[in-house]
Amino acid sequence: MLRFGFWKDRTHNLARMGMADLVKAFATYPAVHAYLGLAAISLYLVQRWFEGWLPLLIATGLTIIVYPLVWYVLHRWVLHSQFLYKSPLTAKAWKRIHFDHHQDPHNLVVLFGALYTTIPTIAIVTLPIGYLVGGLSGAAMAFAAGLLTTCFYEFCHCVQHLNTSPKTRFMKRLKQLHMWHHFHNEQGNFGITNFLWDRLGNTYYPKANMVPKSPTVFNIGYTAEMAQRYPWVAQLSNNTRGDGNPRRFRANADATHNGPAE
Template identity: 30%
Template sequence: MVNKPFTVDLNKPLVFQVGHLGEAYSEWAHQPIVSKEGPRLFANDLCELLTRTVWWVVPLVWLPVMCWFVTKSLQMGLSSSQAALAVVGGIFIWTLLEYCLHRFLFHMKTTSYWGNTVHYLLHGCHHKHPMDGLRLVFPPAAAAILSVPIWTLIRLSSTPSTAPAIFGGCLLGYVIYDVTHFYLHHGKPSKGLTKSLKTYHLSHHFRVQTLGFGITSSFWDRVFGTFPSTVAAGRTR
């Protein structure tokens, strides 16, 4: 007797269903449902609430934290110009982290039950429902967890006085990233850089999900050869 492939019931909470898809999970997650109405992920109301974040929470939470880290560097003897340079360096570091996290973590291949489940919570739900405005930016708790190894690496690889400012720059880069990401999905740019970035990002969602991993910039995609040719072709027409 041949077992029938598992089918996800979109009318029920999704998180503990998607793991049963096994090897079919990746294909399912990358077939987007274009609706501003997001799915229910958990049956538990508190867990469900924790998956939803309005975009303005990101700058509200993280900009004061960024300012605190930069202030720490100033208090430890860094000059204003040195701190500004460290912040710019942190923003640049973030652009590489943004690319690497998106390409290697958010788009990792999973087939196991828990692998699929974790990936769906991390990024798969965004690809399945790309217009869900309450699941476009990272909940502060999730961002805090991801920030711990980043802070640790910066602290170990730089001086005590510059590390906070560099990390503050990374946090500023992250805020720009998440706010930009929200705008690229729900904003309506008519021309210029924002329109190009929107075209570039939506190509990642609706044309080739294995290319175009940058959000705020296509720089690292060009460096590492993952810039989508479909976008380049569209610009030359």
């Protein structure tokens, strides 16, 4: 990630941040700027190719409806898969897009998705949907909706990791469910703002005592034994591990994320 300004030479520990700190960090994060910039370009193309409002509304609605399913599928069967770390070609990407987040859930630097994975995924999912219902303008509208929905999801995800209690009952519940995913059992509660697909996929647990404590909650299956067999993620992490406890900005953490903590 290109880092500058508020993000240059700094780490951001959500356990030590308040909402005002998060808003500032979020508003200055380069990936957020990329999403908003691409959304603005897409909306410009929408009005250039405009043919009617109904296809645009349908494209937007379908994108918002499909998004939770796509997130669930990717989160459960890709990000928590056991195949990405087994190849040197995908180990670095898997480390960046999810392993680091479970190793250190409060590290804002690795909480956001990596642009080289998120933007192609948004495009692959949204462009065909939009094109089928509205041609070029529908495709551009669906892509913009996907980008803005991603911003919303990313912000909600950040809020769930803040060391503060949400004000509404709804947000408190979302935070609780997501924290159990990170600190109790990672094989369930894959949603962020919507747990419908967890319910349908039999991965929803409304109470922590309904499922056993997972021994791999912080390494998501990349155990010390797996690291011996498939060493690439371990090598990229300077052989630091947080299997029994998240790394929490340790001094010997991955050099990629070193810097004074907030």
